[in-house]
Each structure stands twice: as C-alpha cells, then as structure tokens.
Amino acid sequence: xxxxxxxxxxxxxxxxxxxxxxxxxxxxxxxxxxxxxxxxxxxxxxxxxxxxxxxxxxxxxxxxxxxxxxxxxxxxxxxxxxxxxxxxxxxxxxxxxxxxxxxxxxxxxxxxxxxxxxxxxxxxxxxxxxxxxxxxxxxxxxxxxxxxxxxxxxxxxxxxxxxxxxxxxxxxxxxxxxxxxxxxxxxxxxxxxxxxxxxxxxxxxxxxxxxxxxxxxxxxxxxxxxxxxxxxxxxxxxxxxxxxxxxxxxxxxxxxxxxxxx
Amino acid sequence: xxxxxxxxxxxxxxxxxxxxxxxxxxxxxxxxxxxxxxxxxxxxxxxxxxxxxxxxxxxxxxxxxxxxxxxxxxxxxxxxxxxxxxxxx
Numbered sequence: 001x002x003x004x005x006x007x008x009x010x011x012x013x014x015x016x017x018x019x020x021x022x023x024x025x026x027x028x029x030x031x032x033x034x035x036x037x038x039x040x041x042x043x044x045x046x047x048x049x050x051x052x053x054x055x056x057x058x059x060x061x062x063x064x065x066x067x068x069x070x071x072x073x074x075x076x077x078x079x080x081x082x083x084x085x086x087x088x089x090x091x092x093x094x095x096x097x098x099x100x101x102x103x104x105x106x107x108x109x110x111x112x113x114x115x116x117x118x119x120x121x122x123x124x125x126x127x128x129x130x131x132x133x134x135x136x137x138x139x140x141x142x143x144x145x146x147x148x149x150x151x152x153x154x155x156x157x158x159x160x161x162x163x164x165x166x167x168x169x170x171x172x173x174x175x176x177x178x179x180x181x182x183x184x185x186x187x188x189x190x191x192x193x194x195x196x197x198x199x200x201x202x203x204x205x206x207x208x209x210x211x212x213x214x215x216x217x218x219x220x221x222x223x224x225x226x227x228x229x230x231x232x233x234x235x236x237x238x239x240x241x242x243x244x245x246x247x248x249x250x251x252x253x254x255x256x257x258x259x260x261x262x
Numbered sequence: 263x264x265x266x267x268x269x270x271x272x273x274x275x276x277x278x279x280x281x282x283x284x285x286x287x288x289x290x291x292x293x294x295x296x297x298x299x300x301x302x303x304x305x306x307x308x309x310x311x312x313x314x315x316x317x318x319x320x321x322x323x324x325x326x327x328x329x330x331x332x333x334x335x336x337x338x339x340x341x342x343x344x345x346x347x348x349x350x351x
Contacts, residue, residue, distance in 0.1 A: 137309060138308060138309040138310050139309065139313060142310065174308060174310075178310060236311060236314050237287065237289065239310075240288075
C-alpha cells in the first residue's frame with residue numbers, strides 16, 4: 001500500500017511538472033492574445049495577466065493537494081491577498097514557493113530570471129504581467145523594484161536570491177535591503193516550511209519524499225525599516241545592518257517553527 | 263587634507279585613505295584589505311557599493327570619476343591606480 005502510494009505520488013508529481021510547462025505554453029499562445037485584444041491600457045493588461053497567473057497557480061496548488069502530493073497549511077494568508085505597496089519577503093525552501101504565494105495574491109510583482117523573460121514558452125506571460133527581469137545592472141534592478149512598490153505593487157522577493165541550500169545557514173543577499181531602504185514601504189515577512197523537505201535546491205523532481213509533504217505558509221506581522229535598524233545611518237551601513245536584521249528575524253522565525261537554521 | 267597634499271599623495275597614502283573608506287563605510291575587516299584583494303569576491307562589495315565607493319573617491323580627489331572607468335576596477339590595486347590616474351590627469 002505504501003509502495004503504491006509512493007508510485008502514485010511520483011506519477012502525479014510528473015503530471016504536475018508537465019501541467020506547469022503545458023499550462024505556460026497555453027497561456028502564452030491562447031490567453032495572452034485574448035488579453036491583448038481586450039480593451040484597456042497596459043496597466044489593465046498587466047493586472048489581468050497577474051490575476052490570471054494567480055488563478056492558474058491556484059488551480060495548480062489545488063491539483064497537488066487533491067492528488068495527495070502535498071497538504072497546505074495557511075496562517076494569516078489574507079494579509080498576502082490584501083498586500084499593496086508592500087515588499088513581501090520570504091525564505092525559499094522549495095521550487096514551488098512562488099507558485100503557492102502567487103496563488104494567494106491577486107496582484108503581485110516579482111523578479112524573474114533573464115532566461116525566463118526571453119523564453120519562447122513563458123516569456124510572453126511574464127512580460128505581459130509586467131514582472132521585472134533580473135537581466136540588468138543591480139542599480140537598475142533595485143530601481144525597477146522600488147518603482148513597482150511605489151506604484152502600489154506587492155513585490156515578492158526571496159532575499160536569499162536562490163533556494164536555501166539544505167542544511168546551510170540562512171544567508172540573505174543585500175538586494176532586499178536596498179529595495180526596502182529605497183522604497184520606504186512596509187515589509188511583509190512570509191515564513192515557509194516544507195516537511196519532509198522536497199523540491200529543494202539541487203534535487204531532481206522525481207526525488208520525492210517518503211510521504212506527502214506538509215507545506216506551511218505563515219504571514220507574519222508587517223515590519224518597517226525603522227523597527228529593524230537605527231535611524232540616520234549612512235546608506236552603505238544601513239543596507240548591511242538591515243540585511244543582518246532581516247536575516248536574524250527570519251532565522252528566529254524559522255527556529256520557532258522547529259526549523260533551526262544551524 | 264588640503265588639495266596640494268592630495269595631489270602629492272603617494273600610492274601608499276591613497277591605499278591608506280581607501281582602507282579607511284572601506285572600513286568605515288563598508289565594514290570591511292581591515293586585515294582583509296590587501297592590494298590583491300578583489301572588491302567583489304574577497305571584500306563582499308556589490309555593484310551598488312561600487313557606485314558609493316566611486317562617489318566617496320570623487321569627494322576625496324575632487325575630480326569626477328567616469329562610470330565606465332570604474333566598471334573595470336576589480337582589485338584594491340586597481341582602485342589605487344584609478345585614483346592615481348585621476349590625480350595625475
């Protein structure tokens with residue numbers, strides 16, 4: 001019975017991965033042209049595309065839960081749905097983090113890899129959604145992120161820059177702090193945990209856990225820069241102190257969830 | 263430091279000033295600052311820091327640094343050379 005369950009979850013994980021790629025291609029081919037034909041300016045089109053991605057990611061997460069690959073536990077997730085002009089920061093344990101988060105956010109901005117931005121399959125979608133390509137200089141990238149926030153976007157950033165290396169201490173890059181200091185918008189911390197760990201960095205999709213994974217998303221109380229660092233620091237120091245403060249904040253939150261980050 | 267002193271600055275003095283900036287503004291551990299140290303790989307600066315560093319060096323020398331000239335800079339020795347060239351120009 002256990003073996004059967006394992007094989008079922010393996011098969012369904014494969015189906016989920018295929019669905020994702022096929023889904024992306026379908027939106028690029030079918031939905032994007034429709035959205036382009038609908039009346040409204042670029043901004044409206046962006047919002048519609050973001051909403052569509054939100055809905056489809058919801059279907060995708062629903063599928064994974066329904067077939068028994070994962071179980072989703074949400075805490076205070078409404079705060080994500082309502083986030084506007086907010087820098088949403090999350091740790092990054094798995095490949096599906098952004099999918100789960102956006103499935104809860106009707107409006108969201110995020111930074112995508114240059115390779116994805118130009119991809120023939122998904123490039124059309126991420127460009128229409130007005131997502132931000134990381135294929136530019138750091139200064140320009142921070143500027144684009146600050147702009148998105150000041151226009152009322154809910155910008156999702158993983159301060160680690162990539163998925164957490166399992167077993168390694170949490171290590172934040174300074175980009176998130178640059179954006180927080182540049183935009184002066186509130187920070188919404190989201191703590192993600194996945195048990196047993198799966199879809200983590202360096203693991204192939206078929207390396208599935210021995211049982212269904214429990215995925216927990218908890219939205220914490222908003223923070224402001226003023227809560228985390230002393231005022232009036234010179235920029236170069238402020239960004240370092242804020243990075244350390246955010247890293248510590250998340251390390252403590254994760255430890256409180258029973259995930260010591262070594 | 264007066265302007266004349268700055269113009270006459272030896273490379274050692276430039277290195278000393280640069281060290282001071284790195285320690286005070288970027289919290290770089292002093293022991294790590296050698297001429298061979300790479301700003302990005304060894305001293306943990308990022309490209310936004312490099313812009314801040316260039317601004318501080320402009321203040322020090324009173325001369326404008328061209329962004330393109332500074333982009334090629336990798337090591338501490340490169341920075342000293344760039345400041346030297348700026349002072350001699």
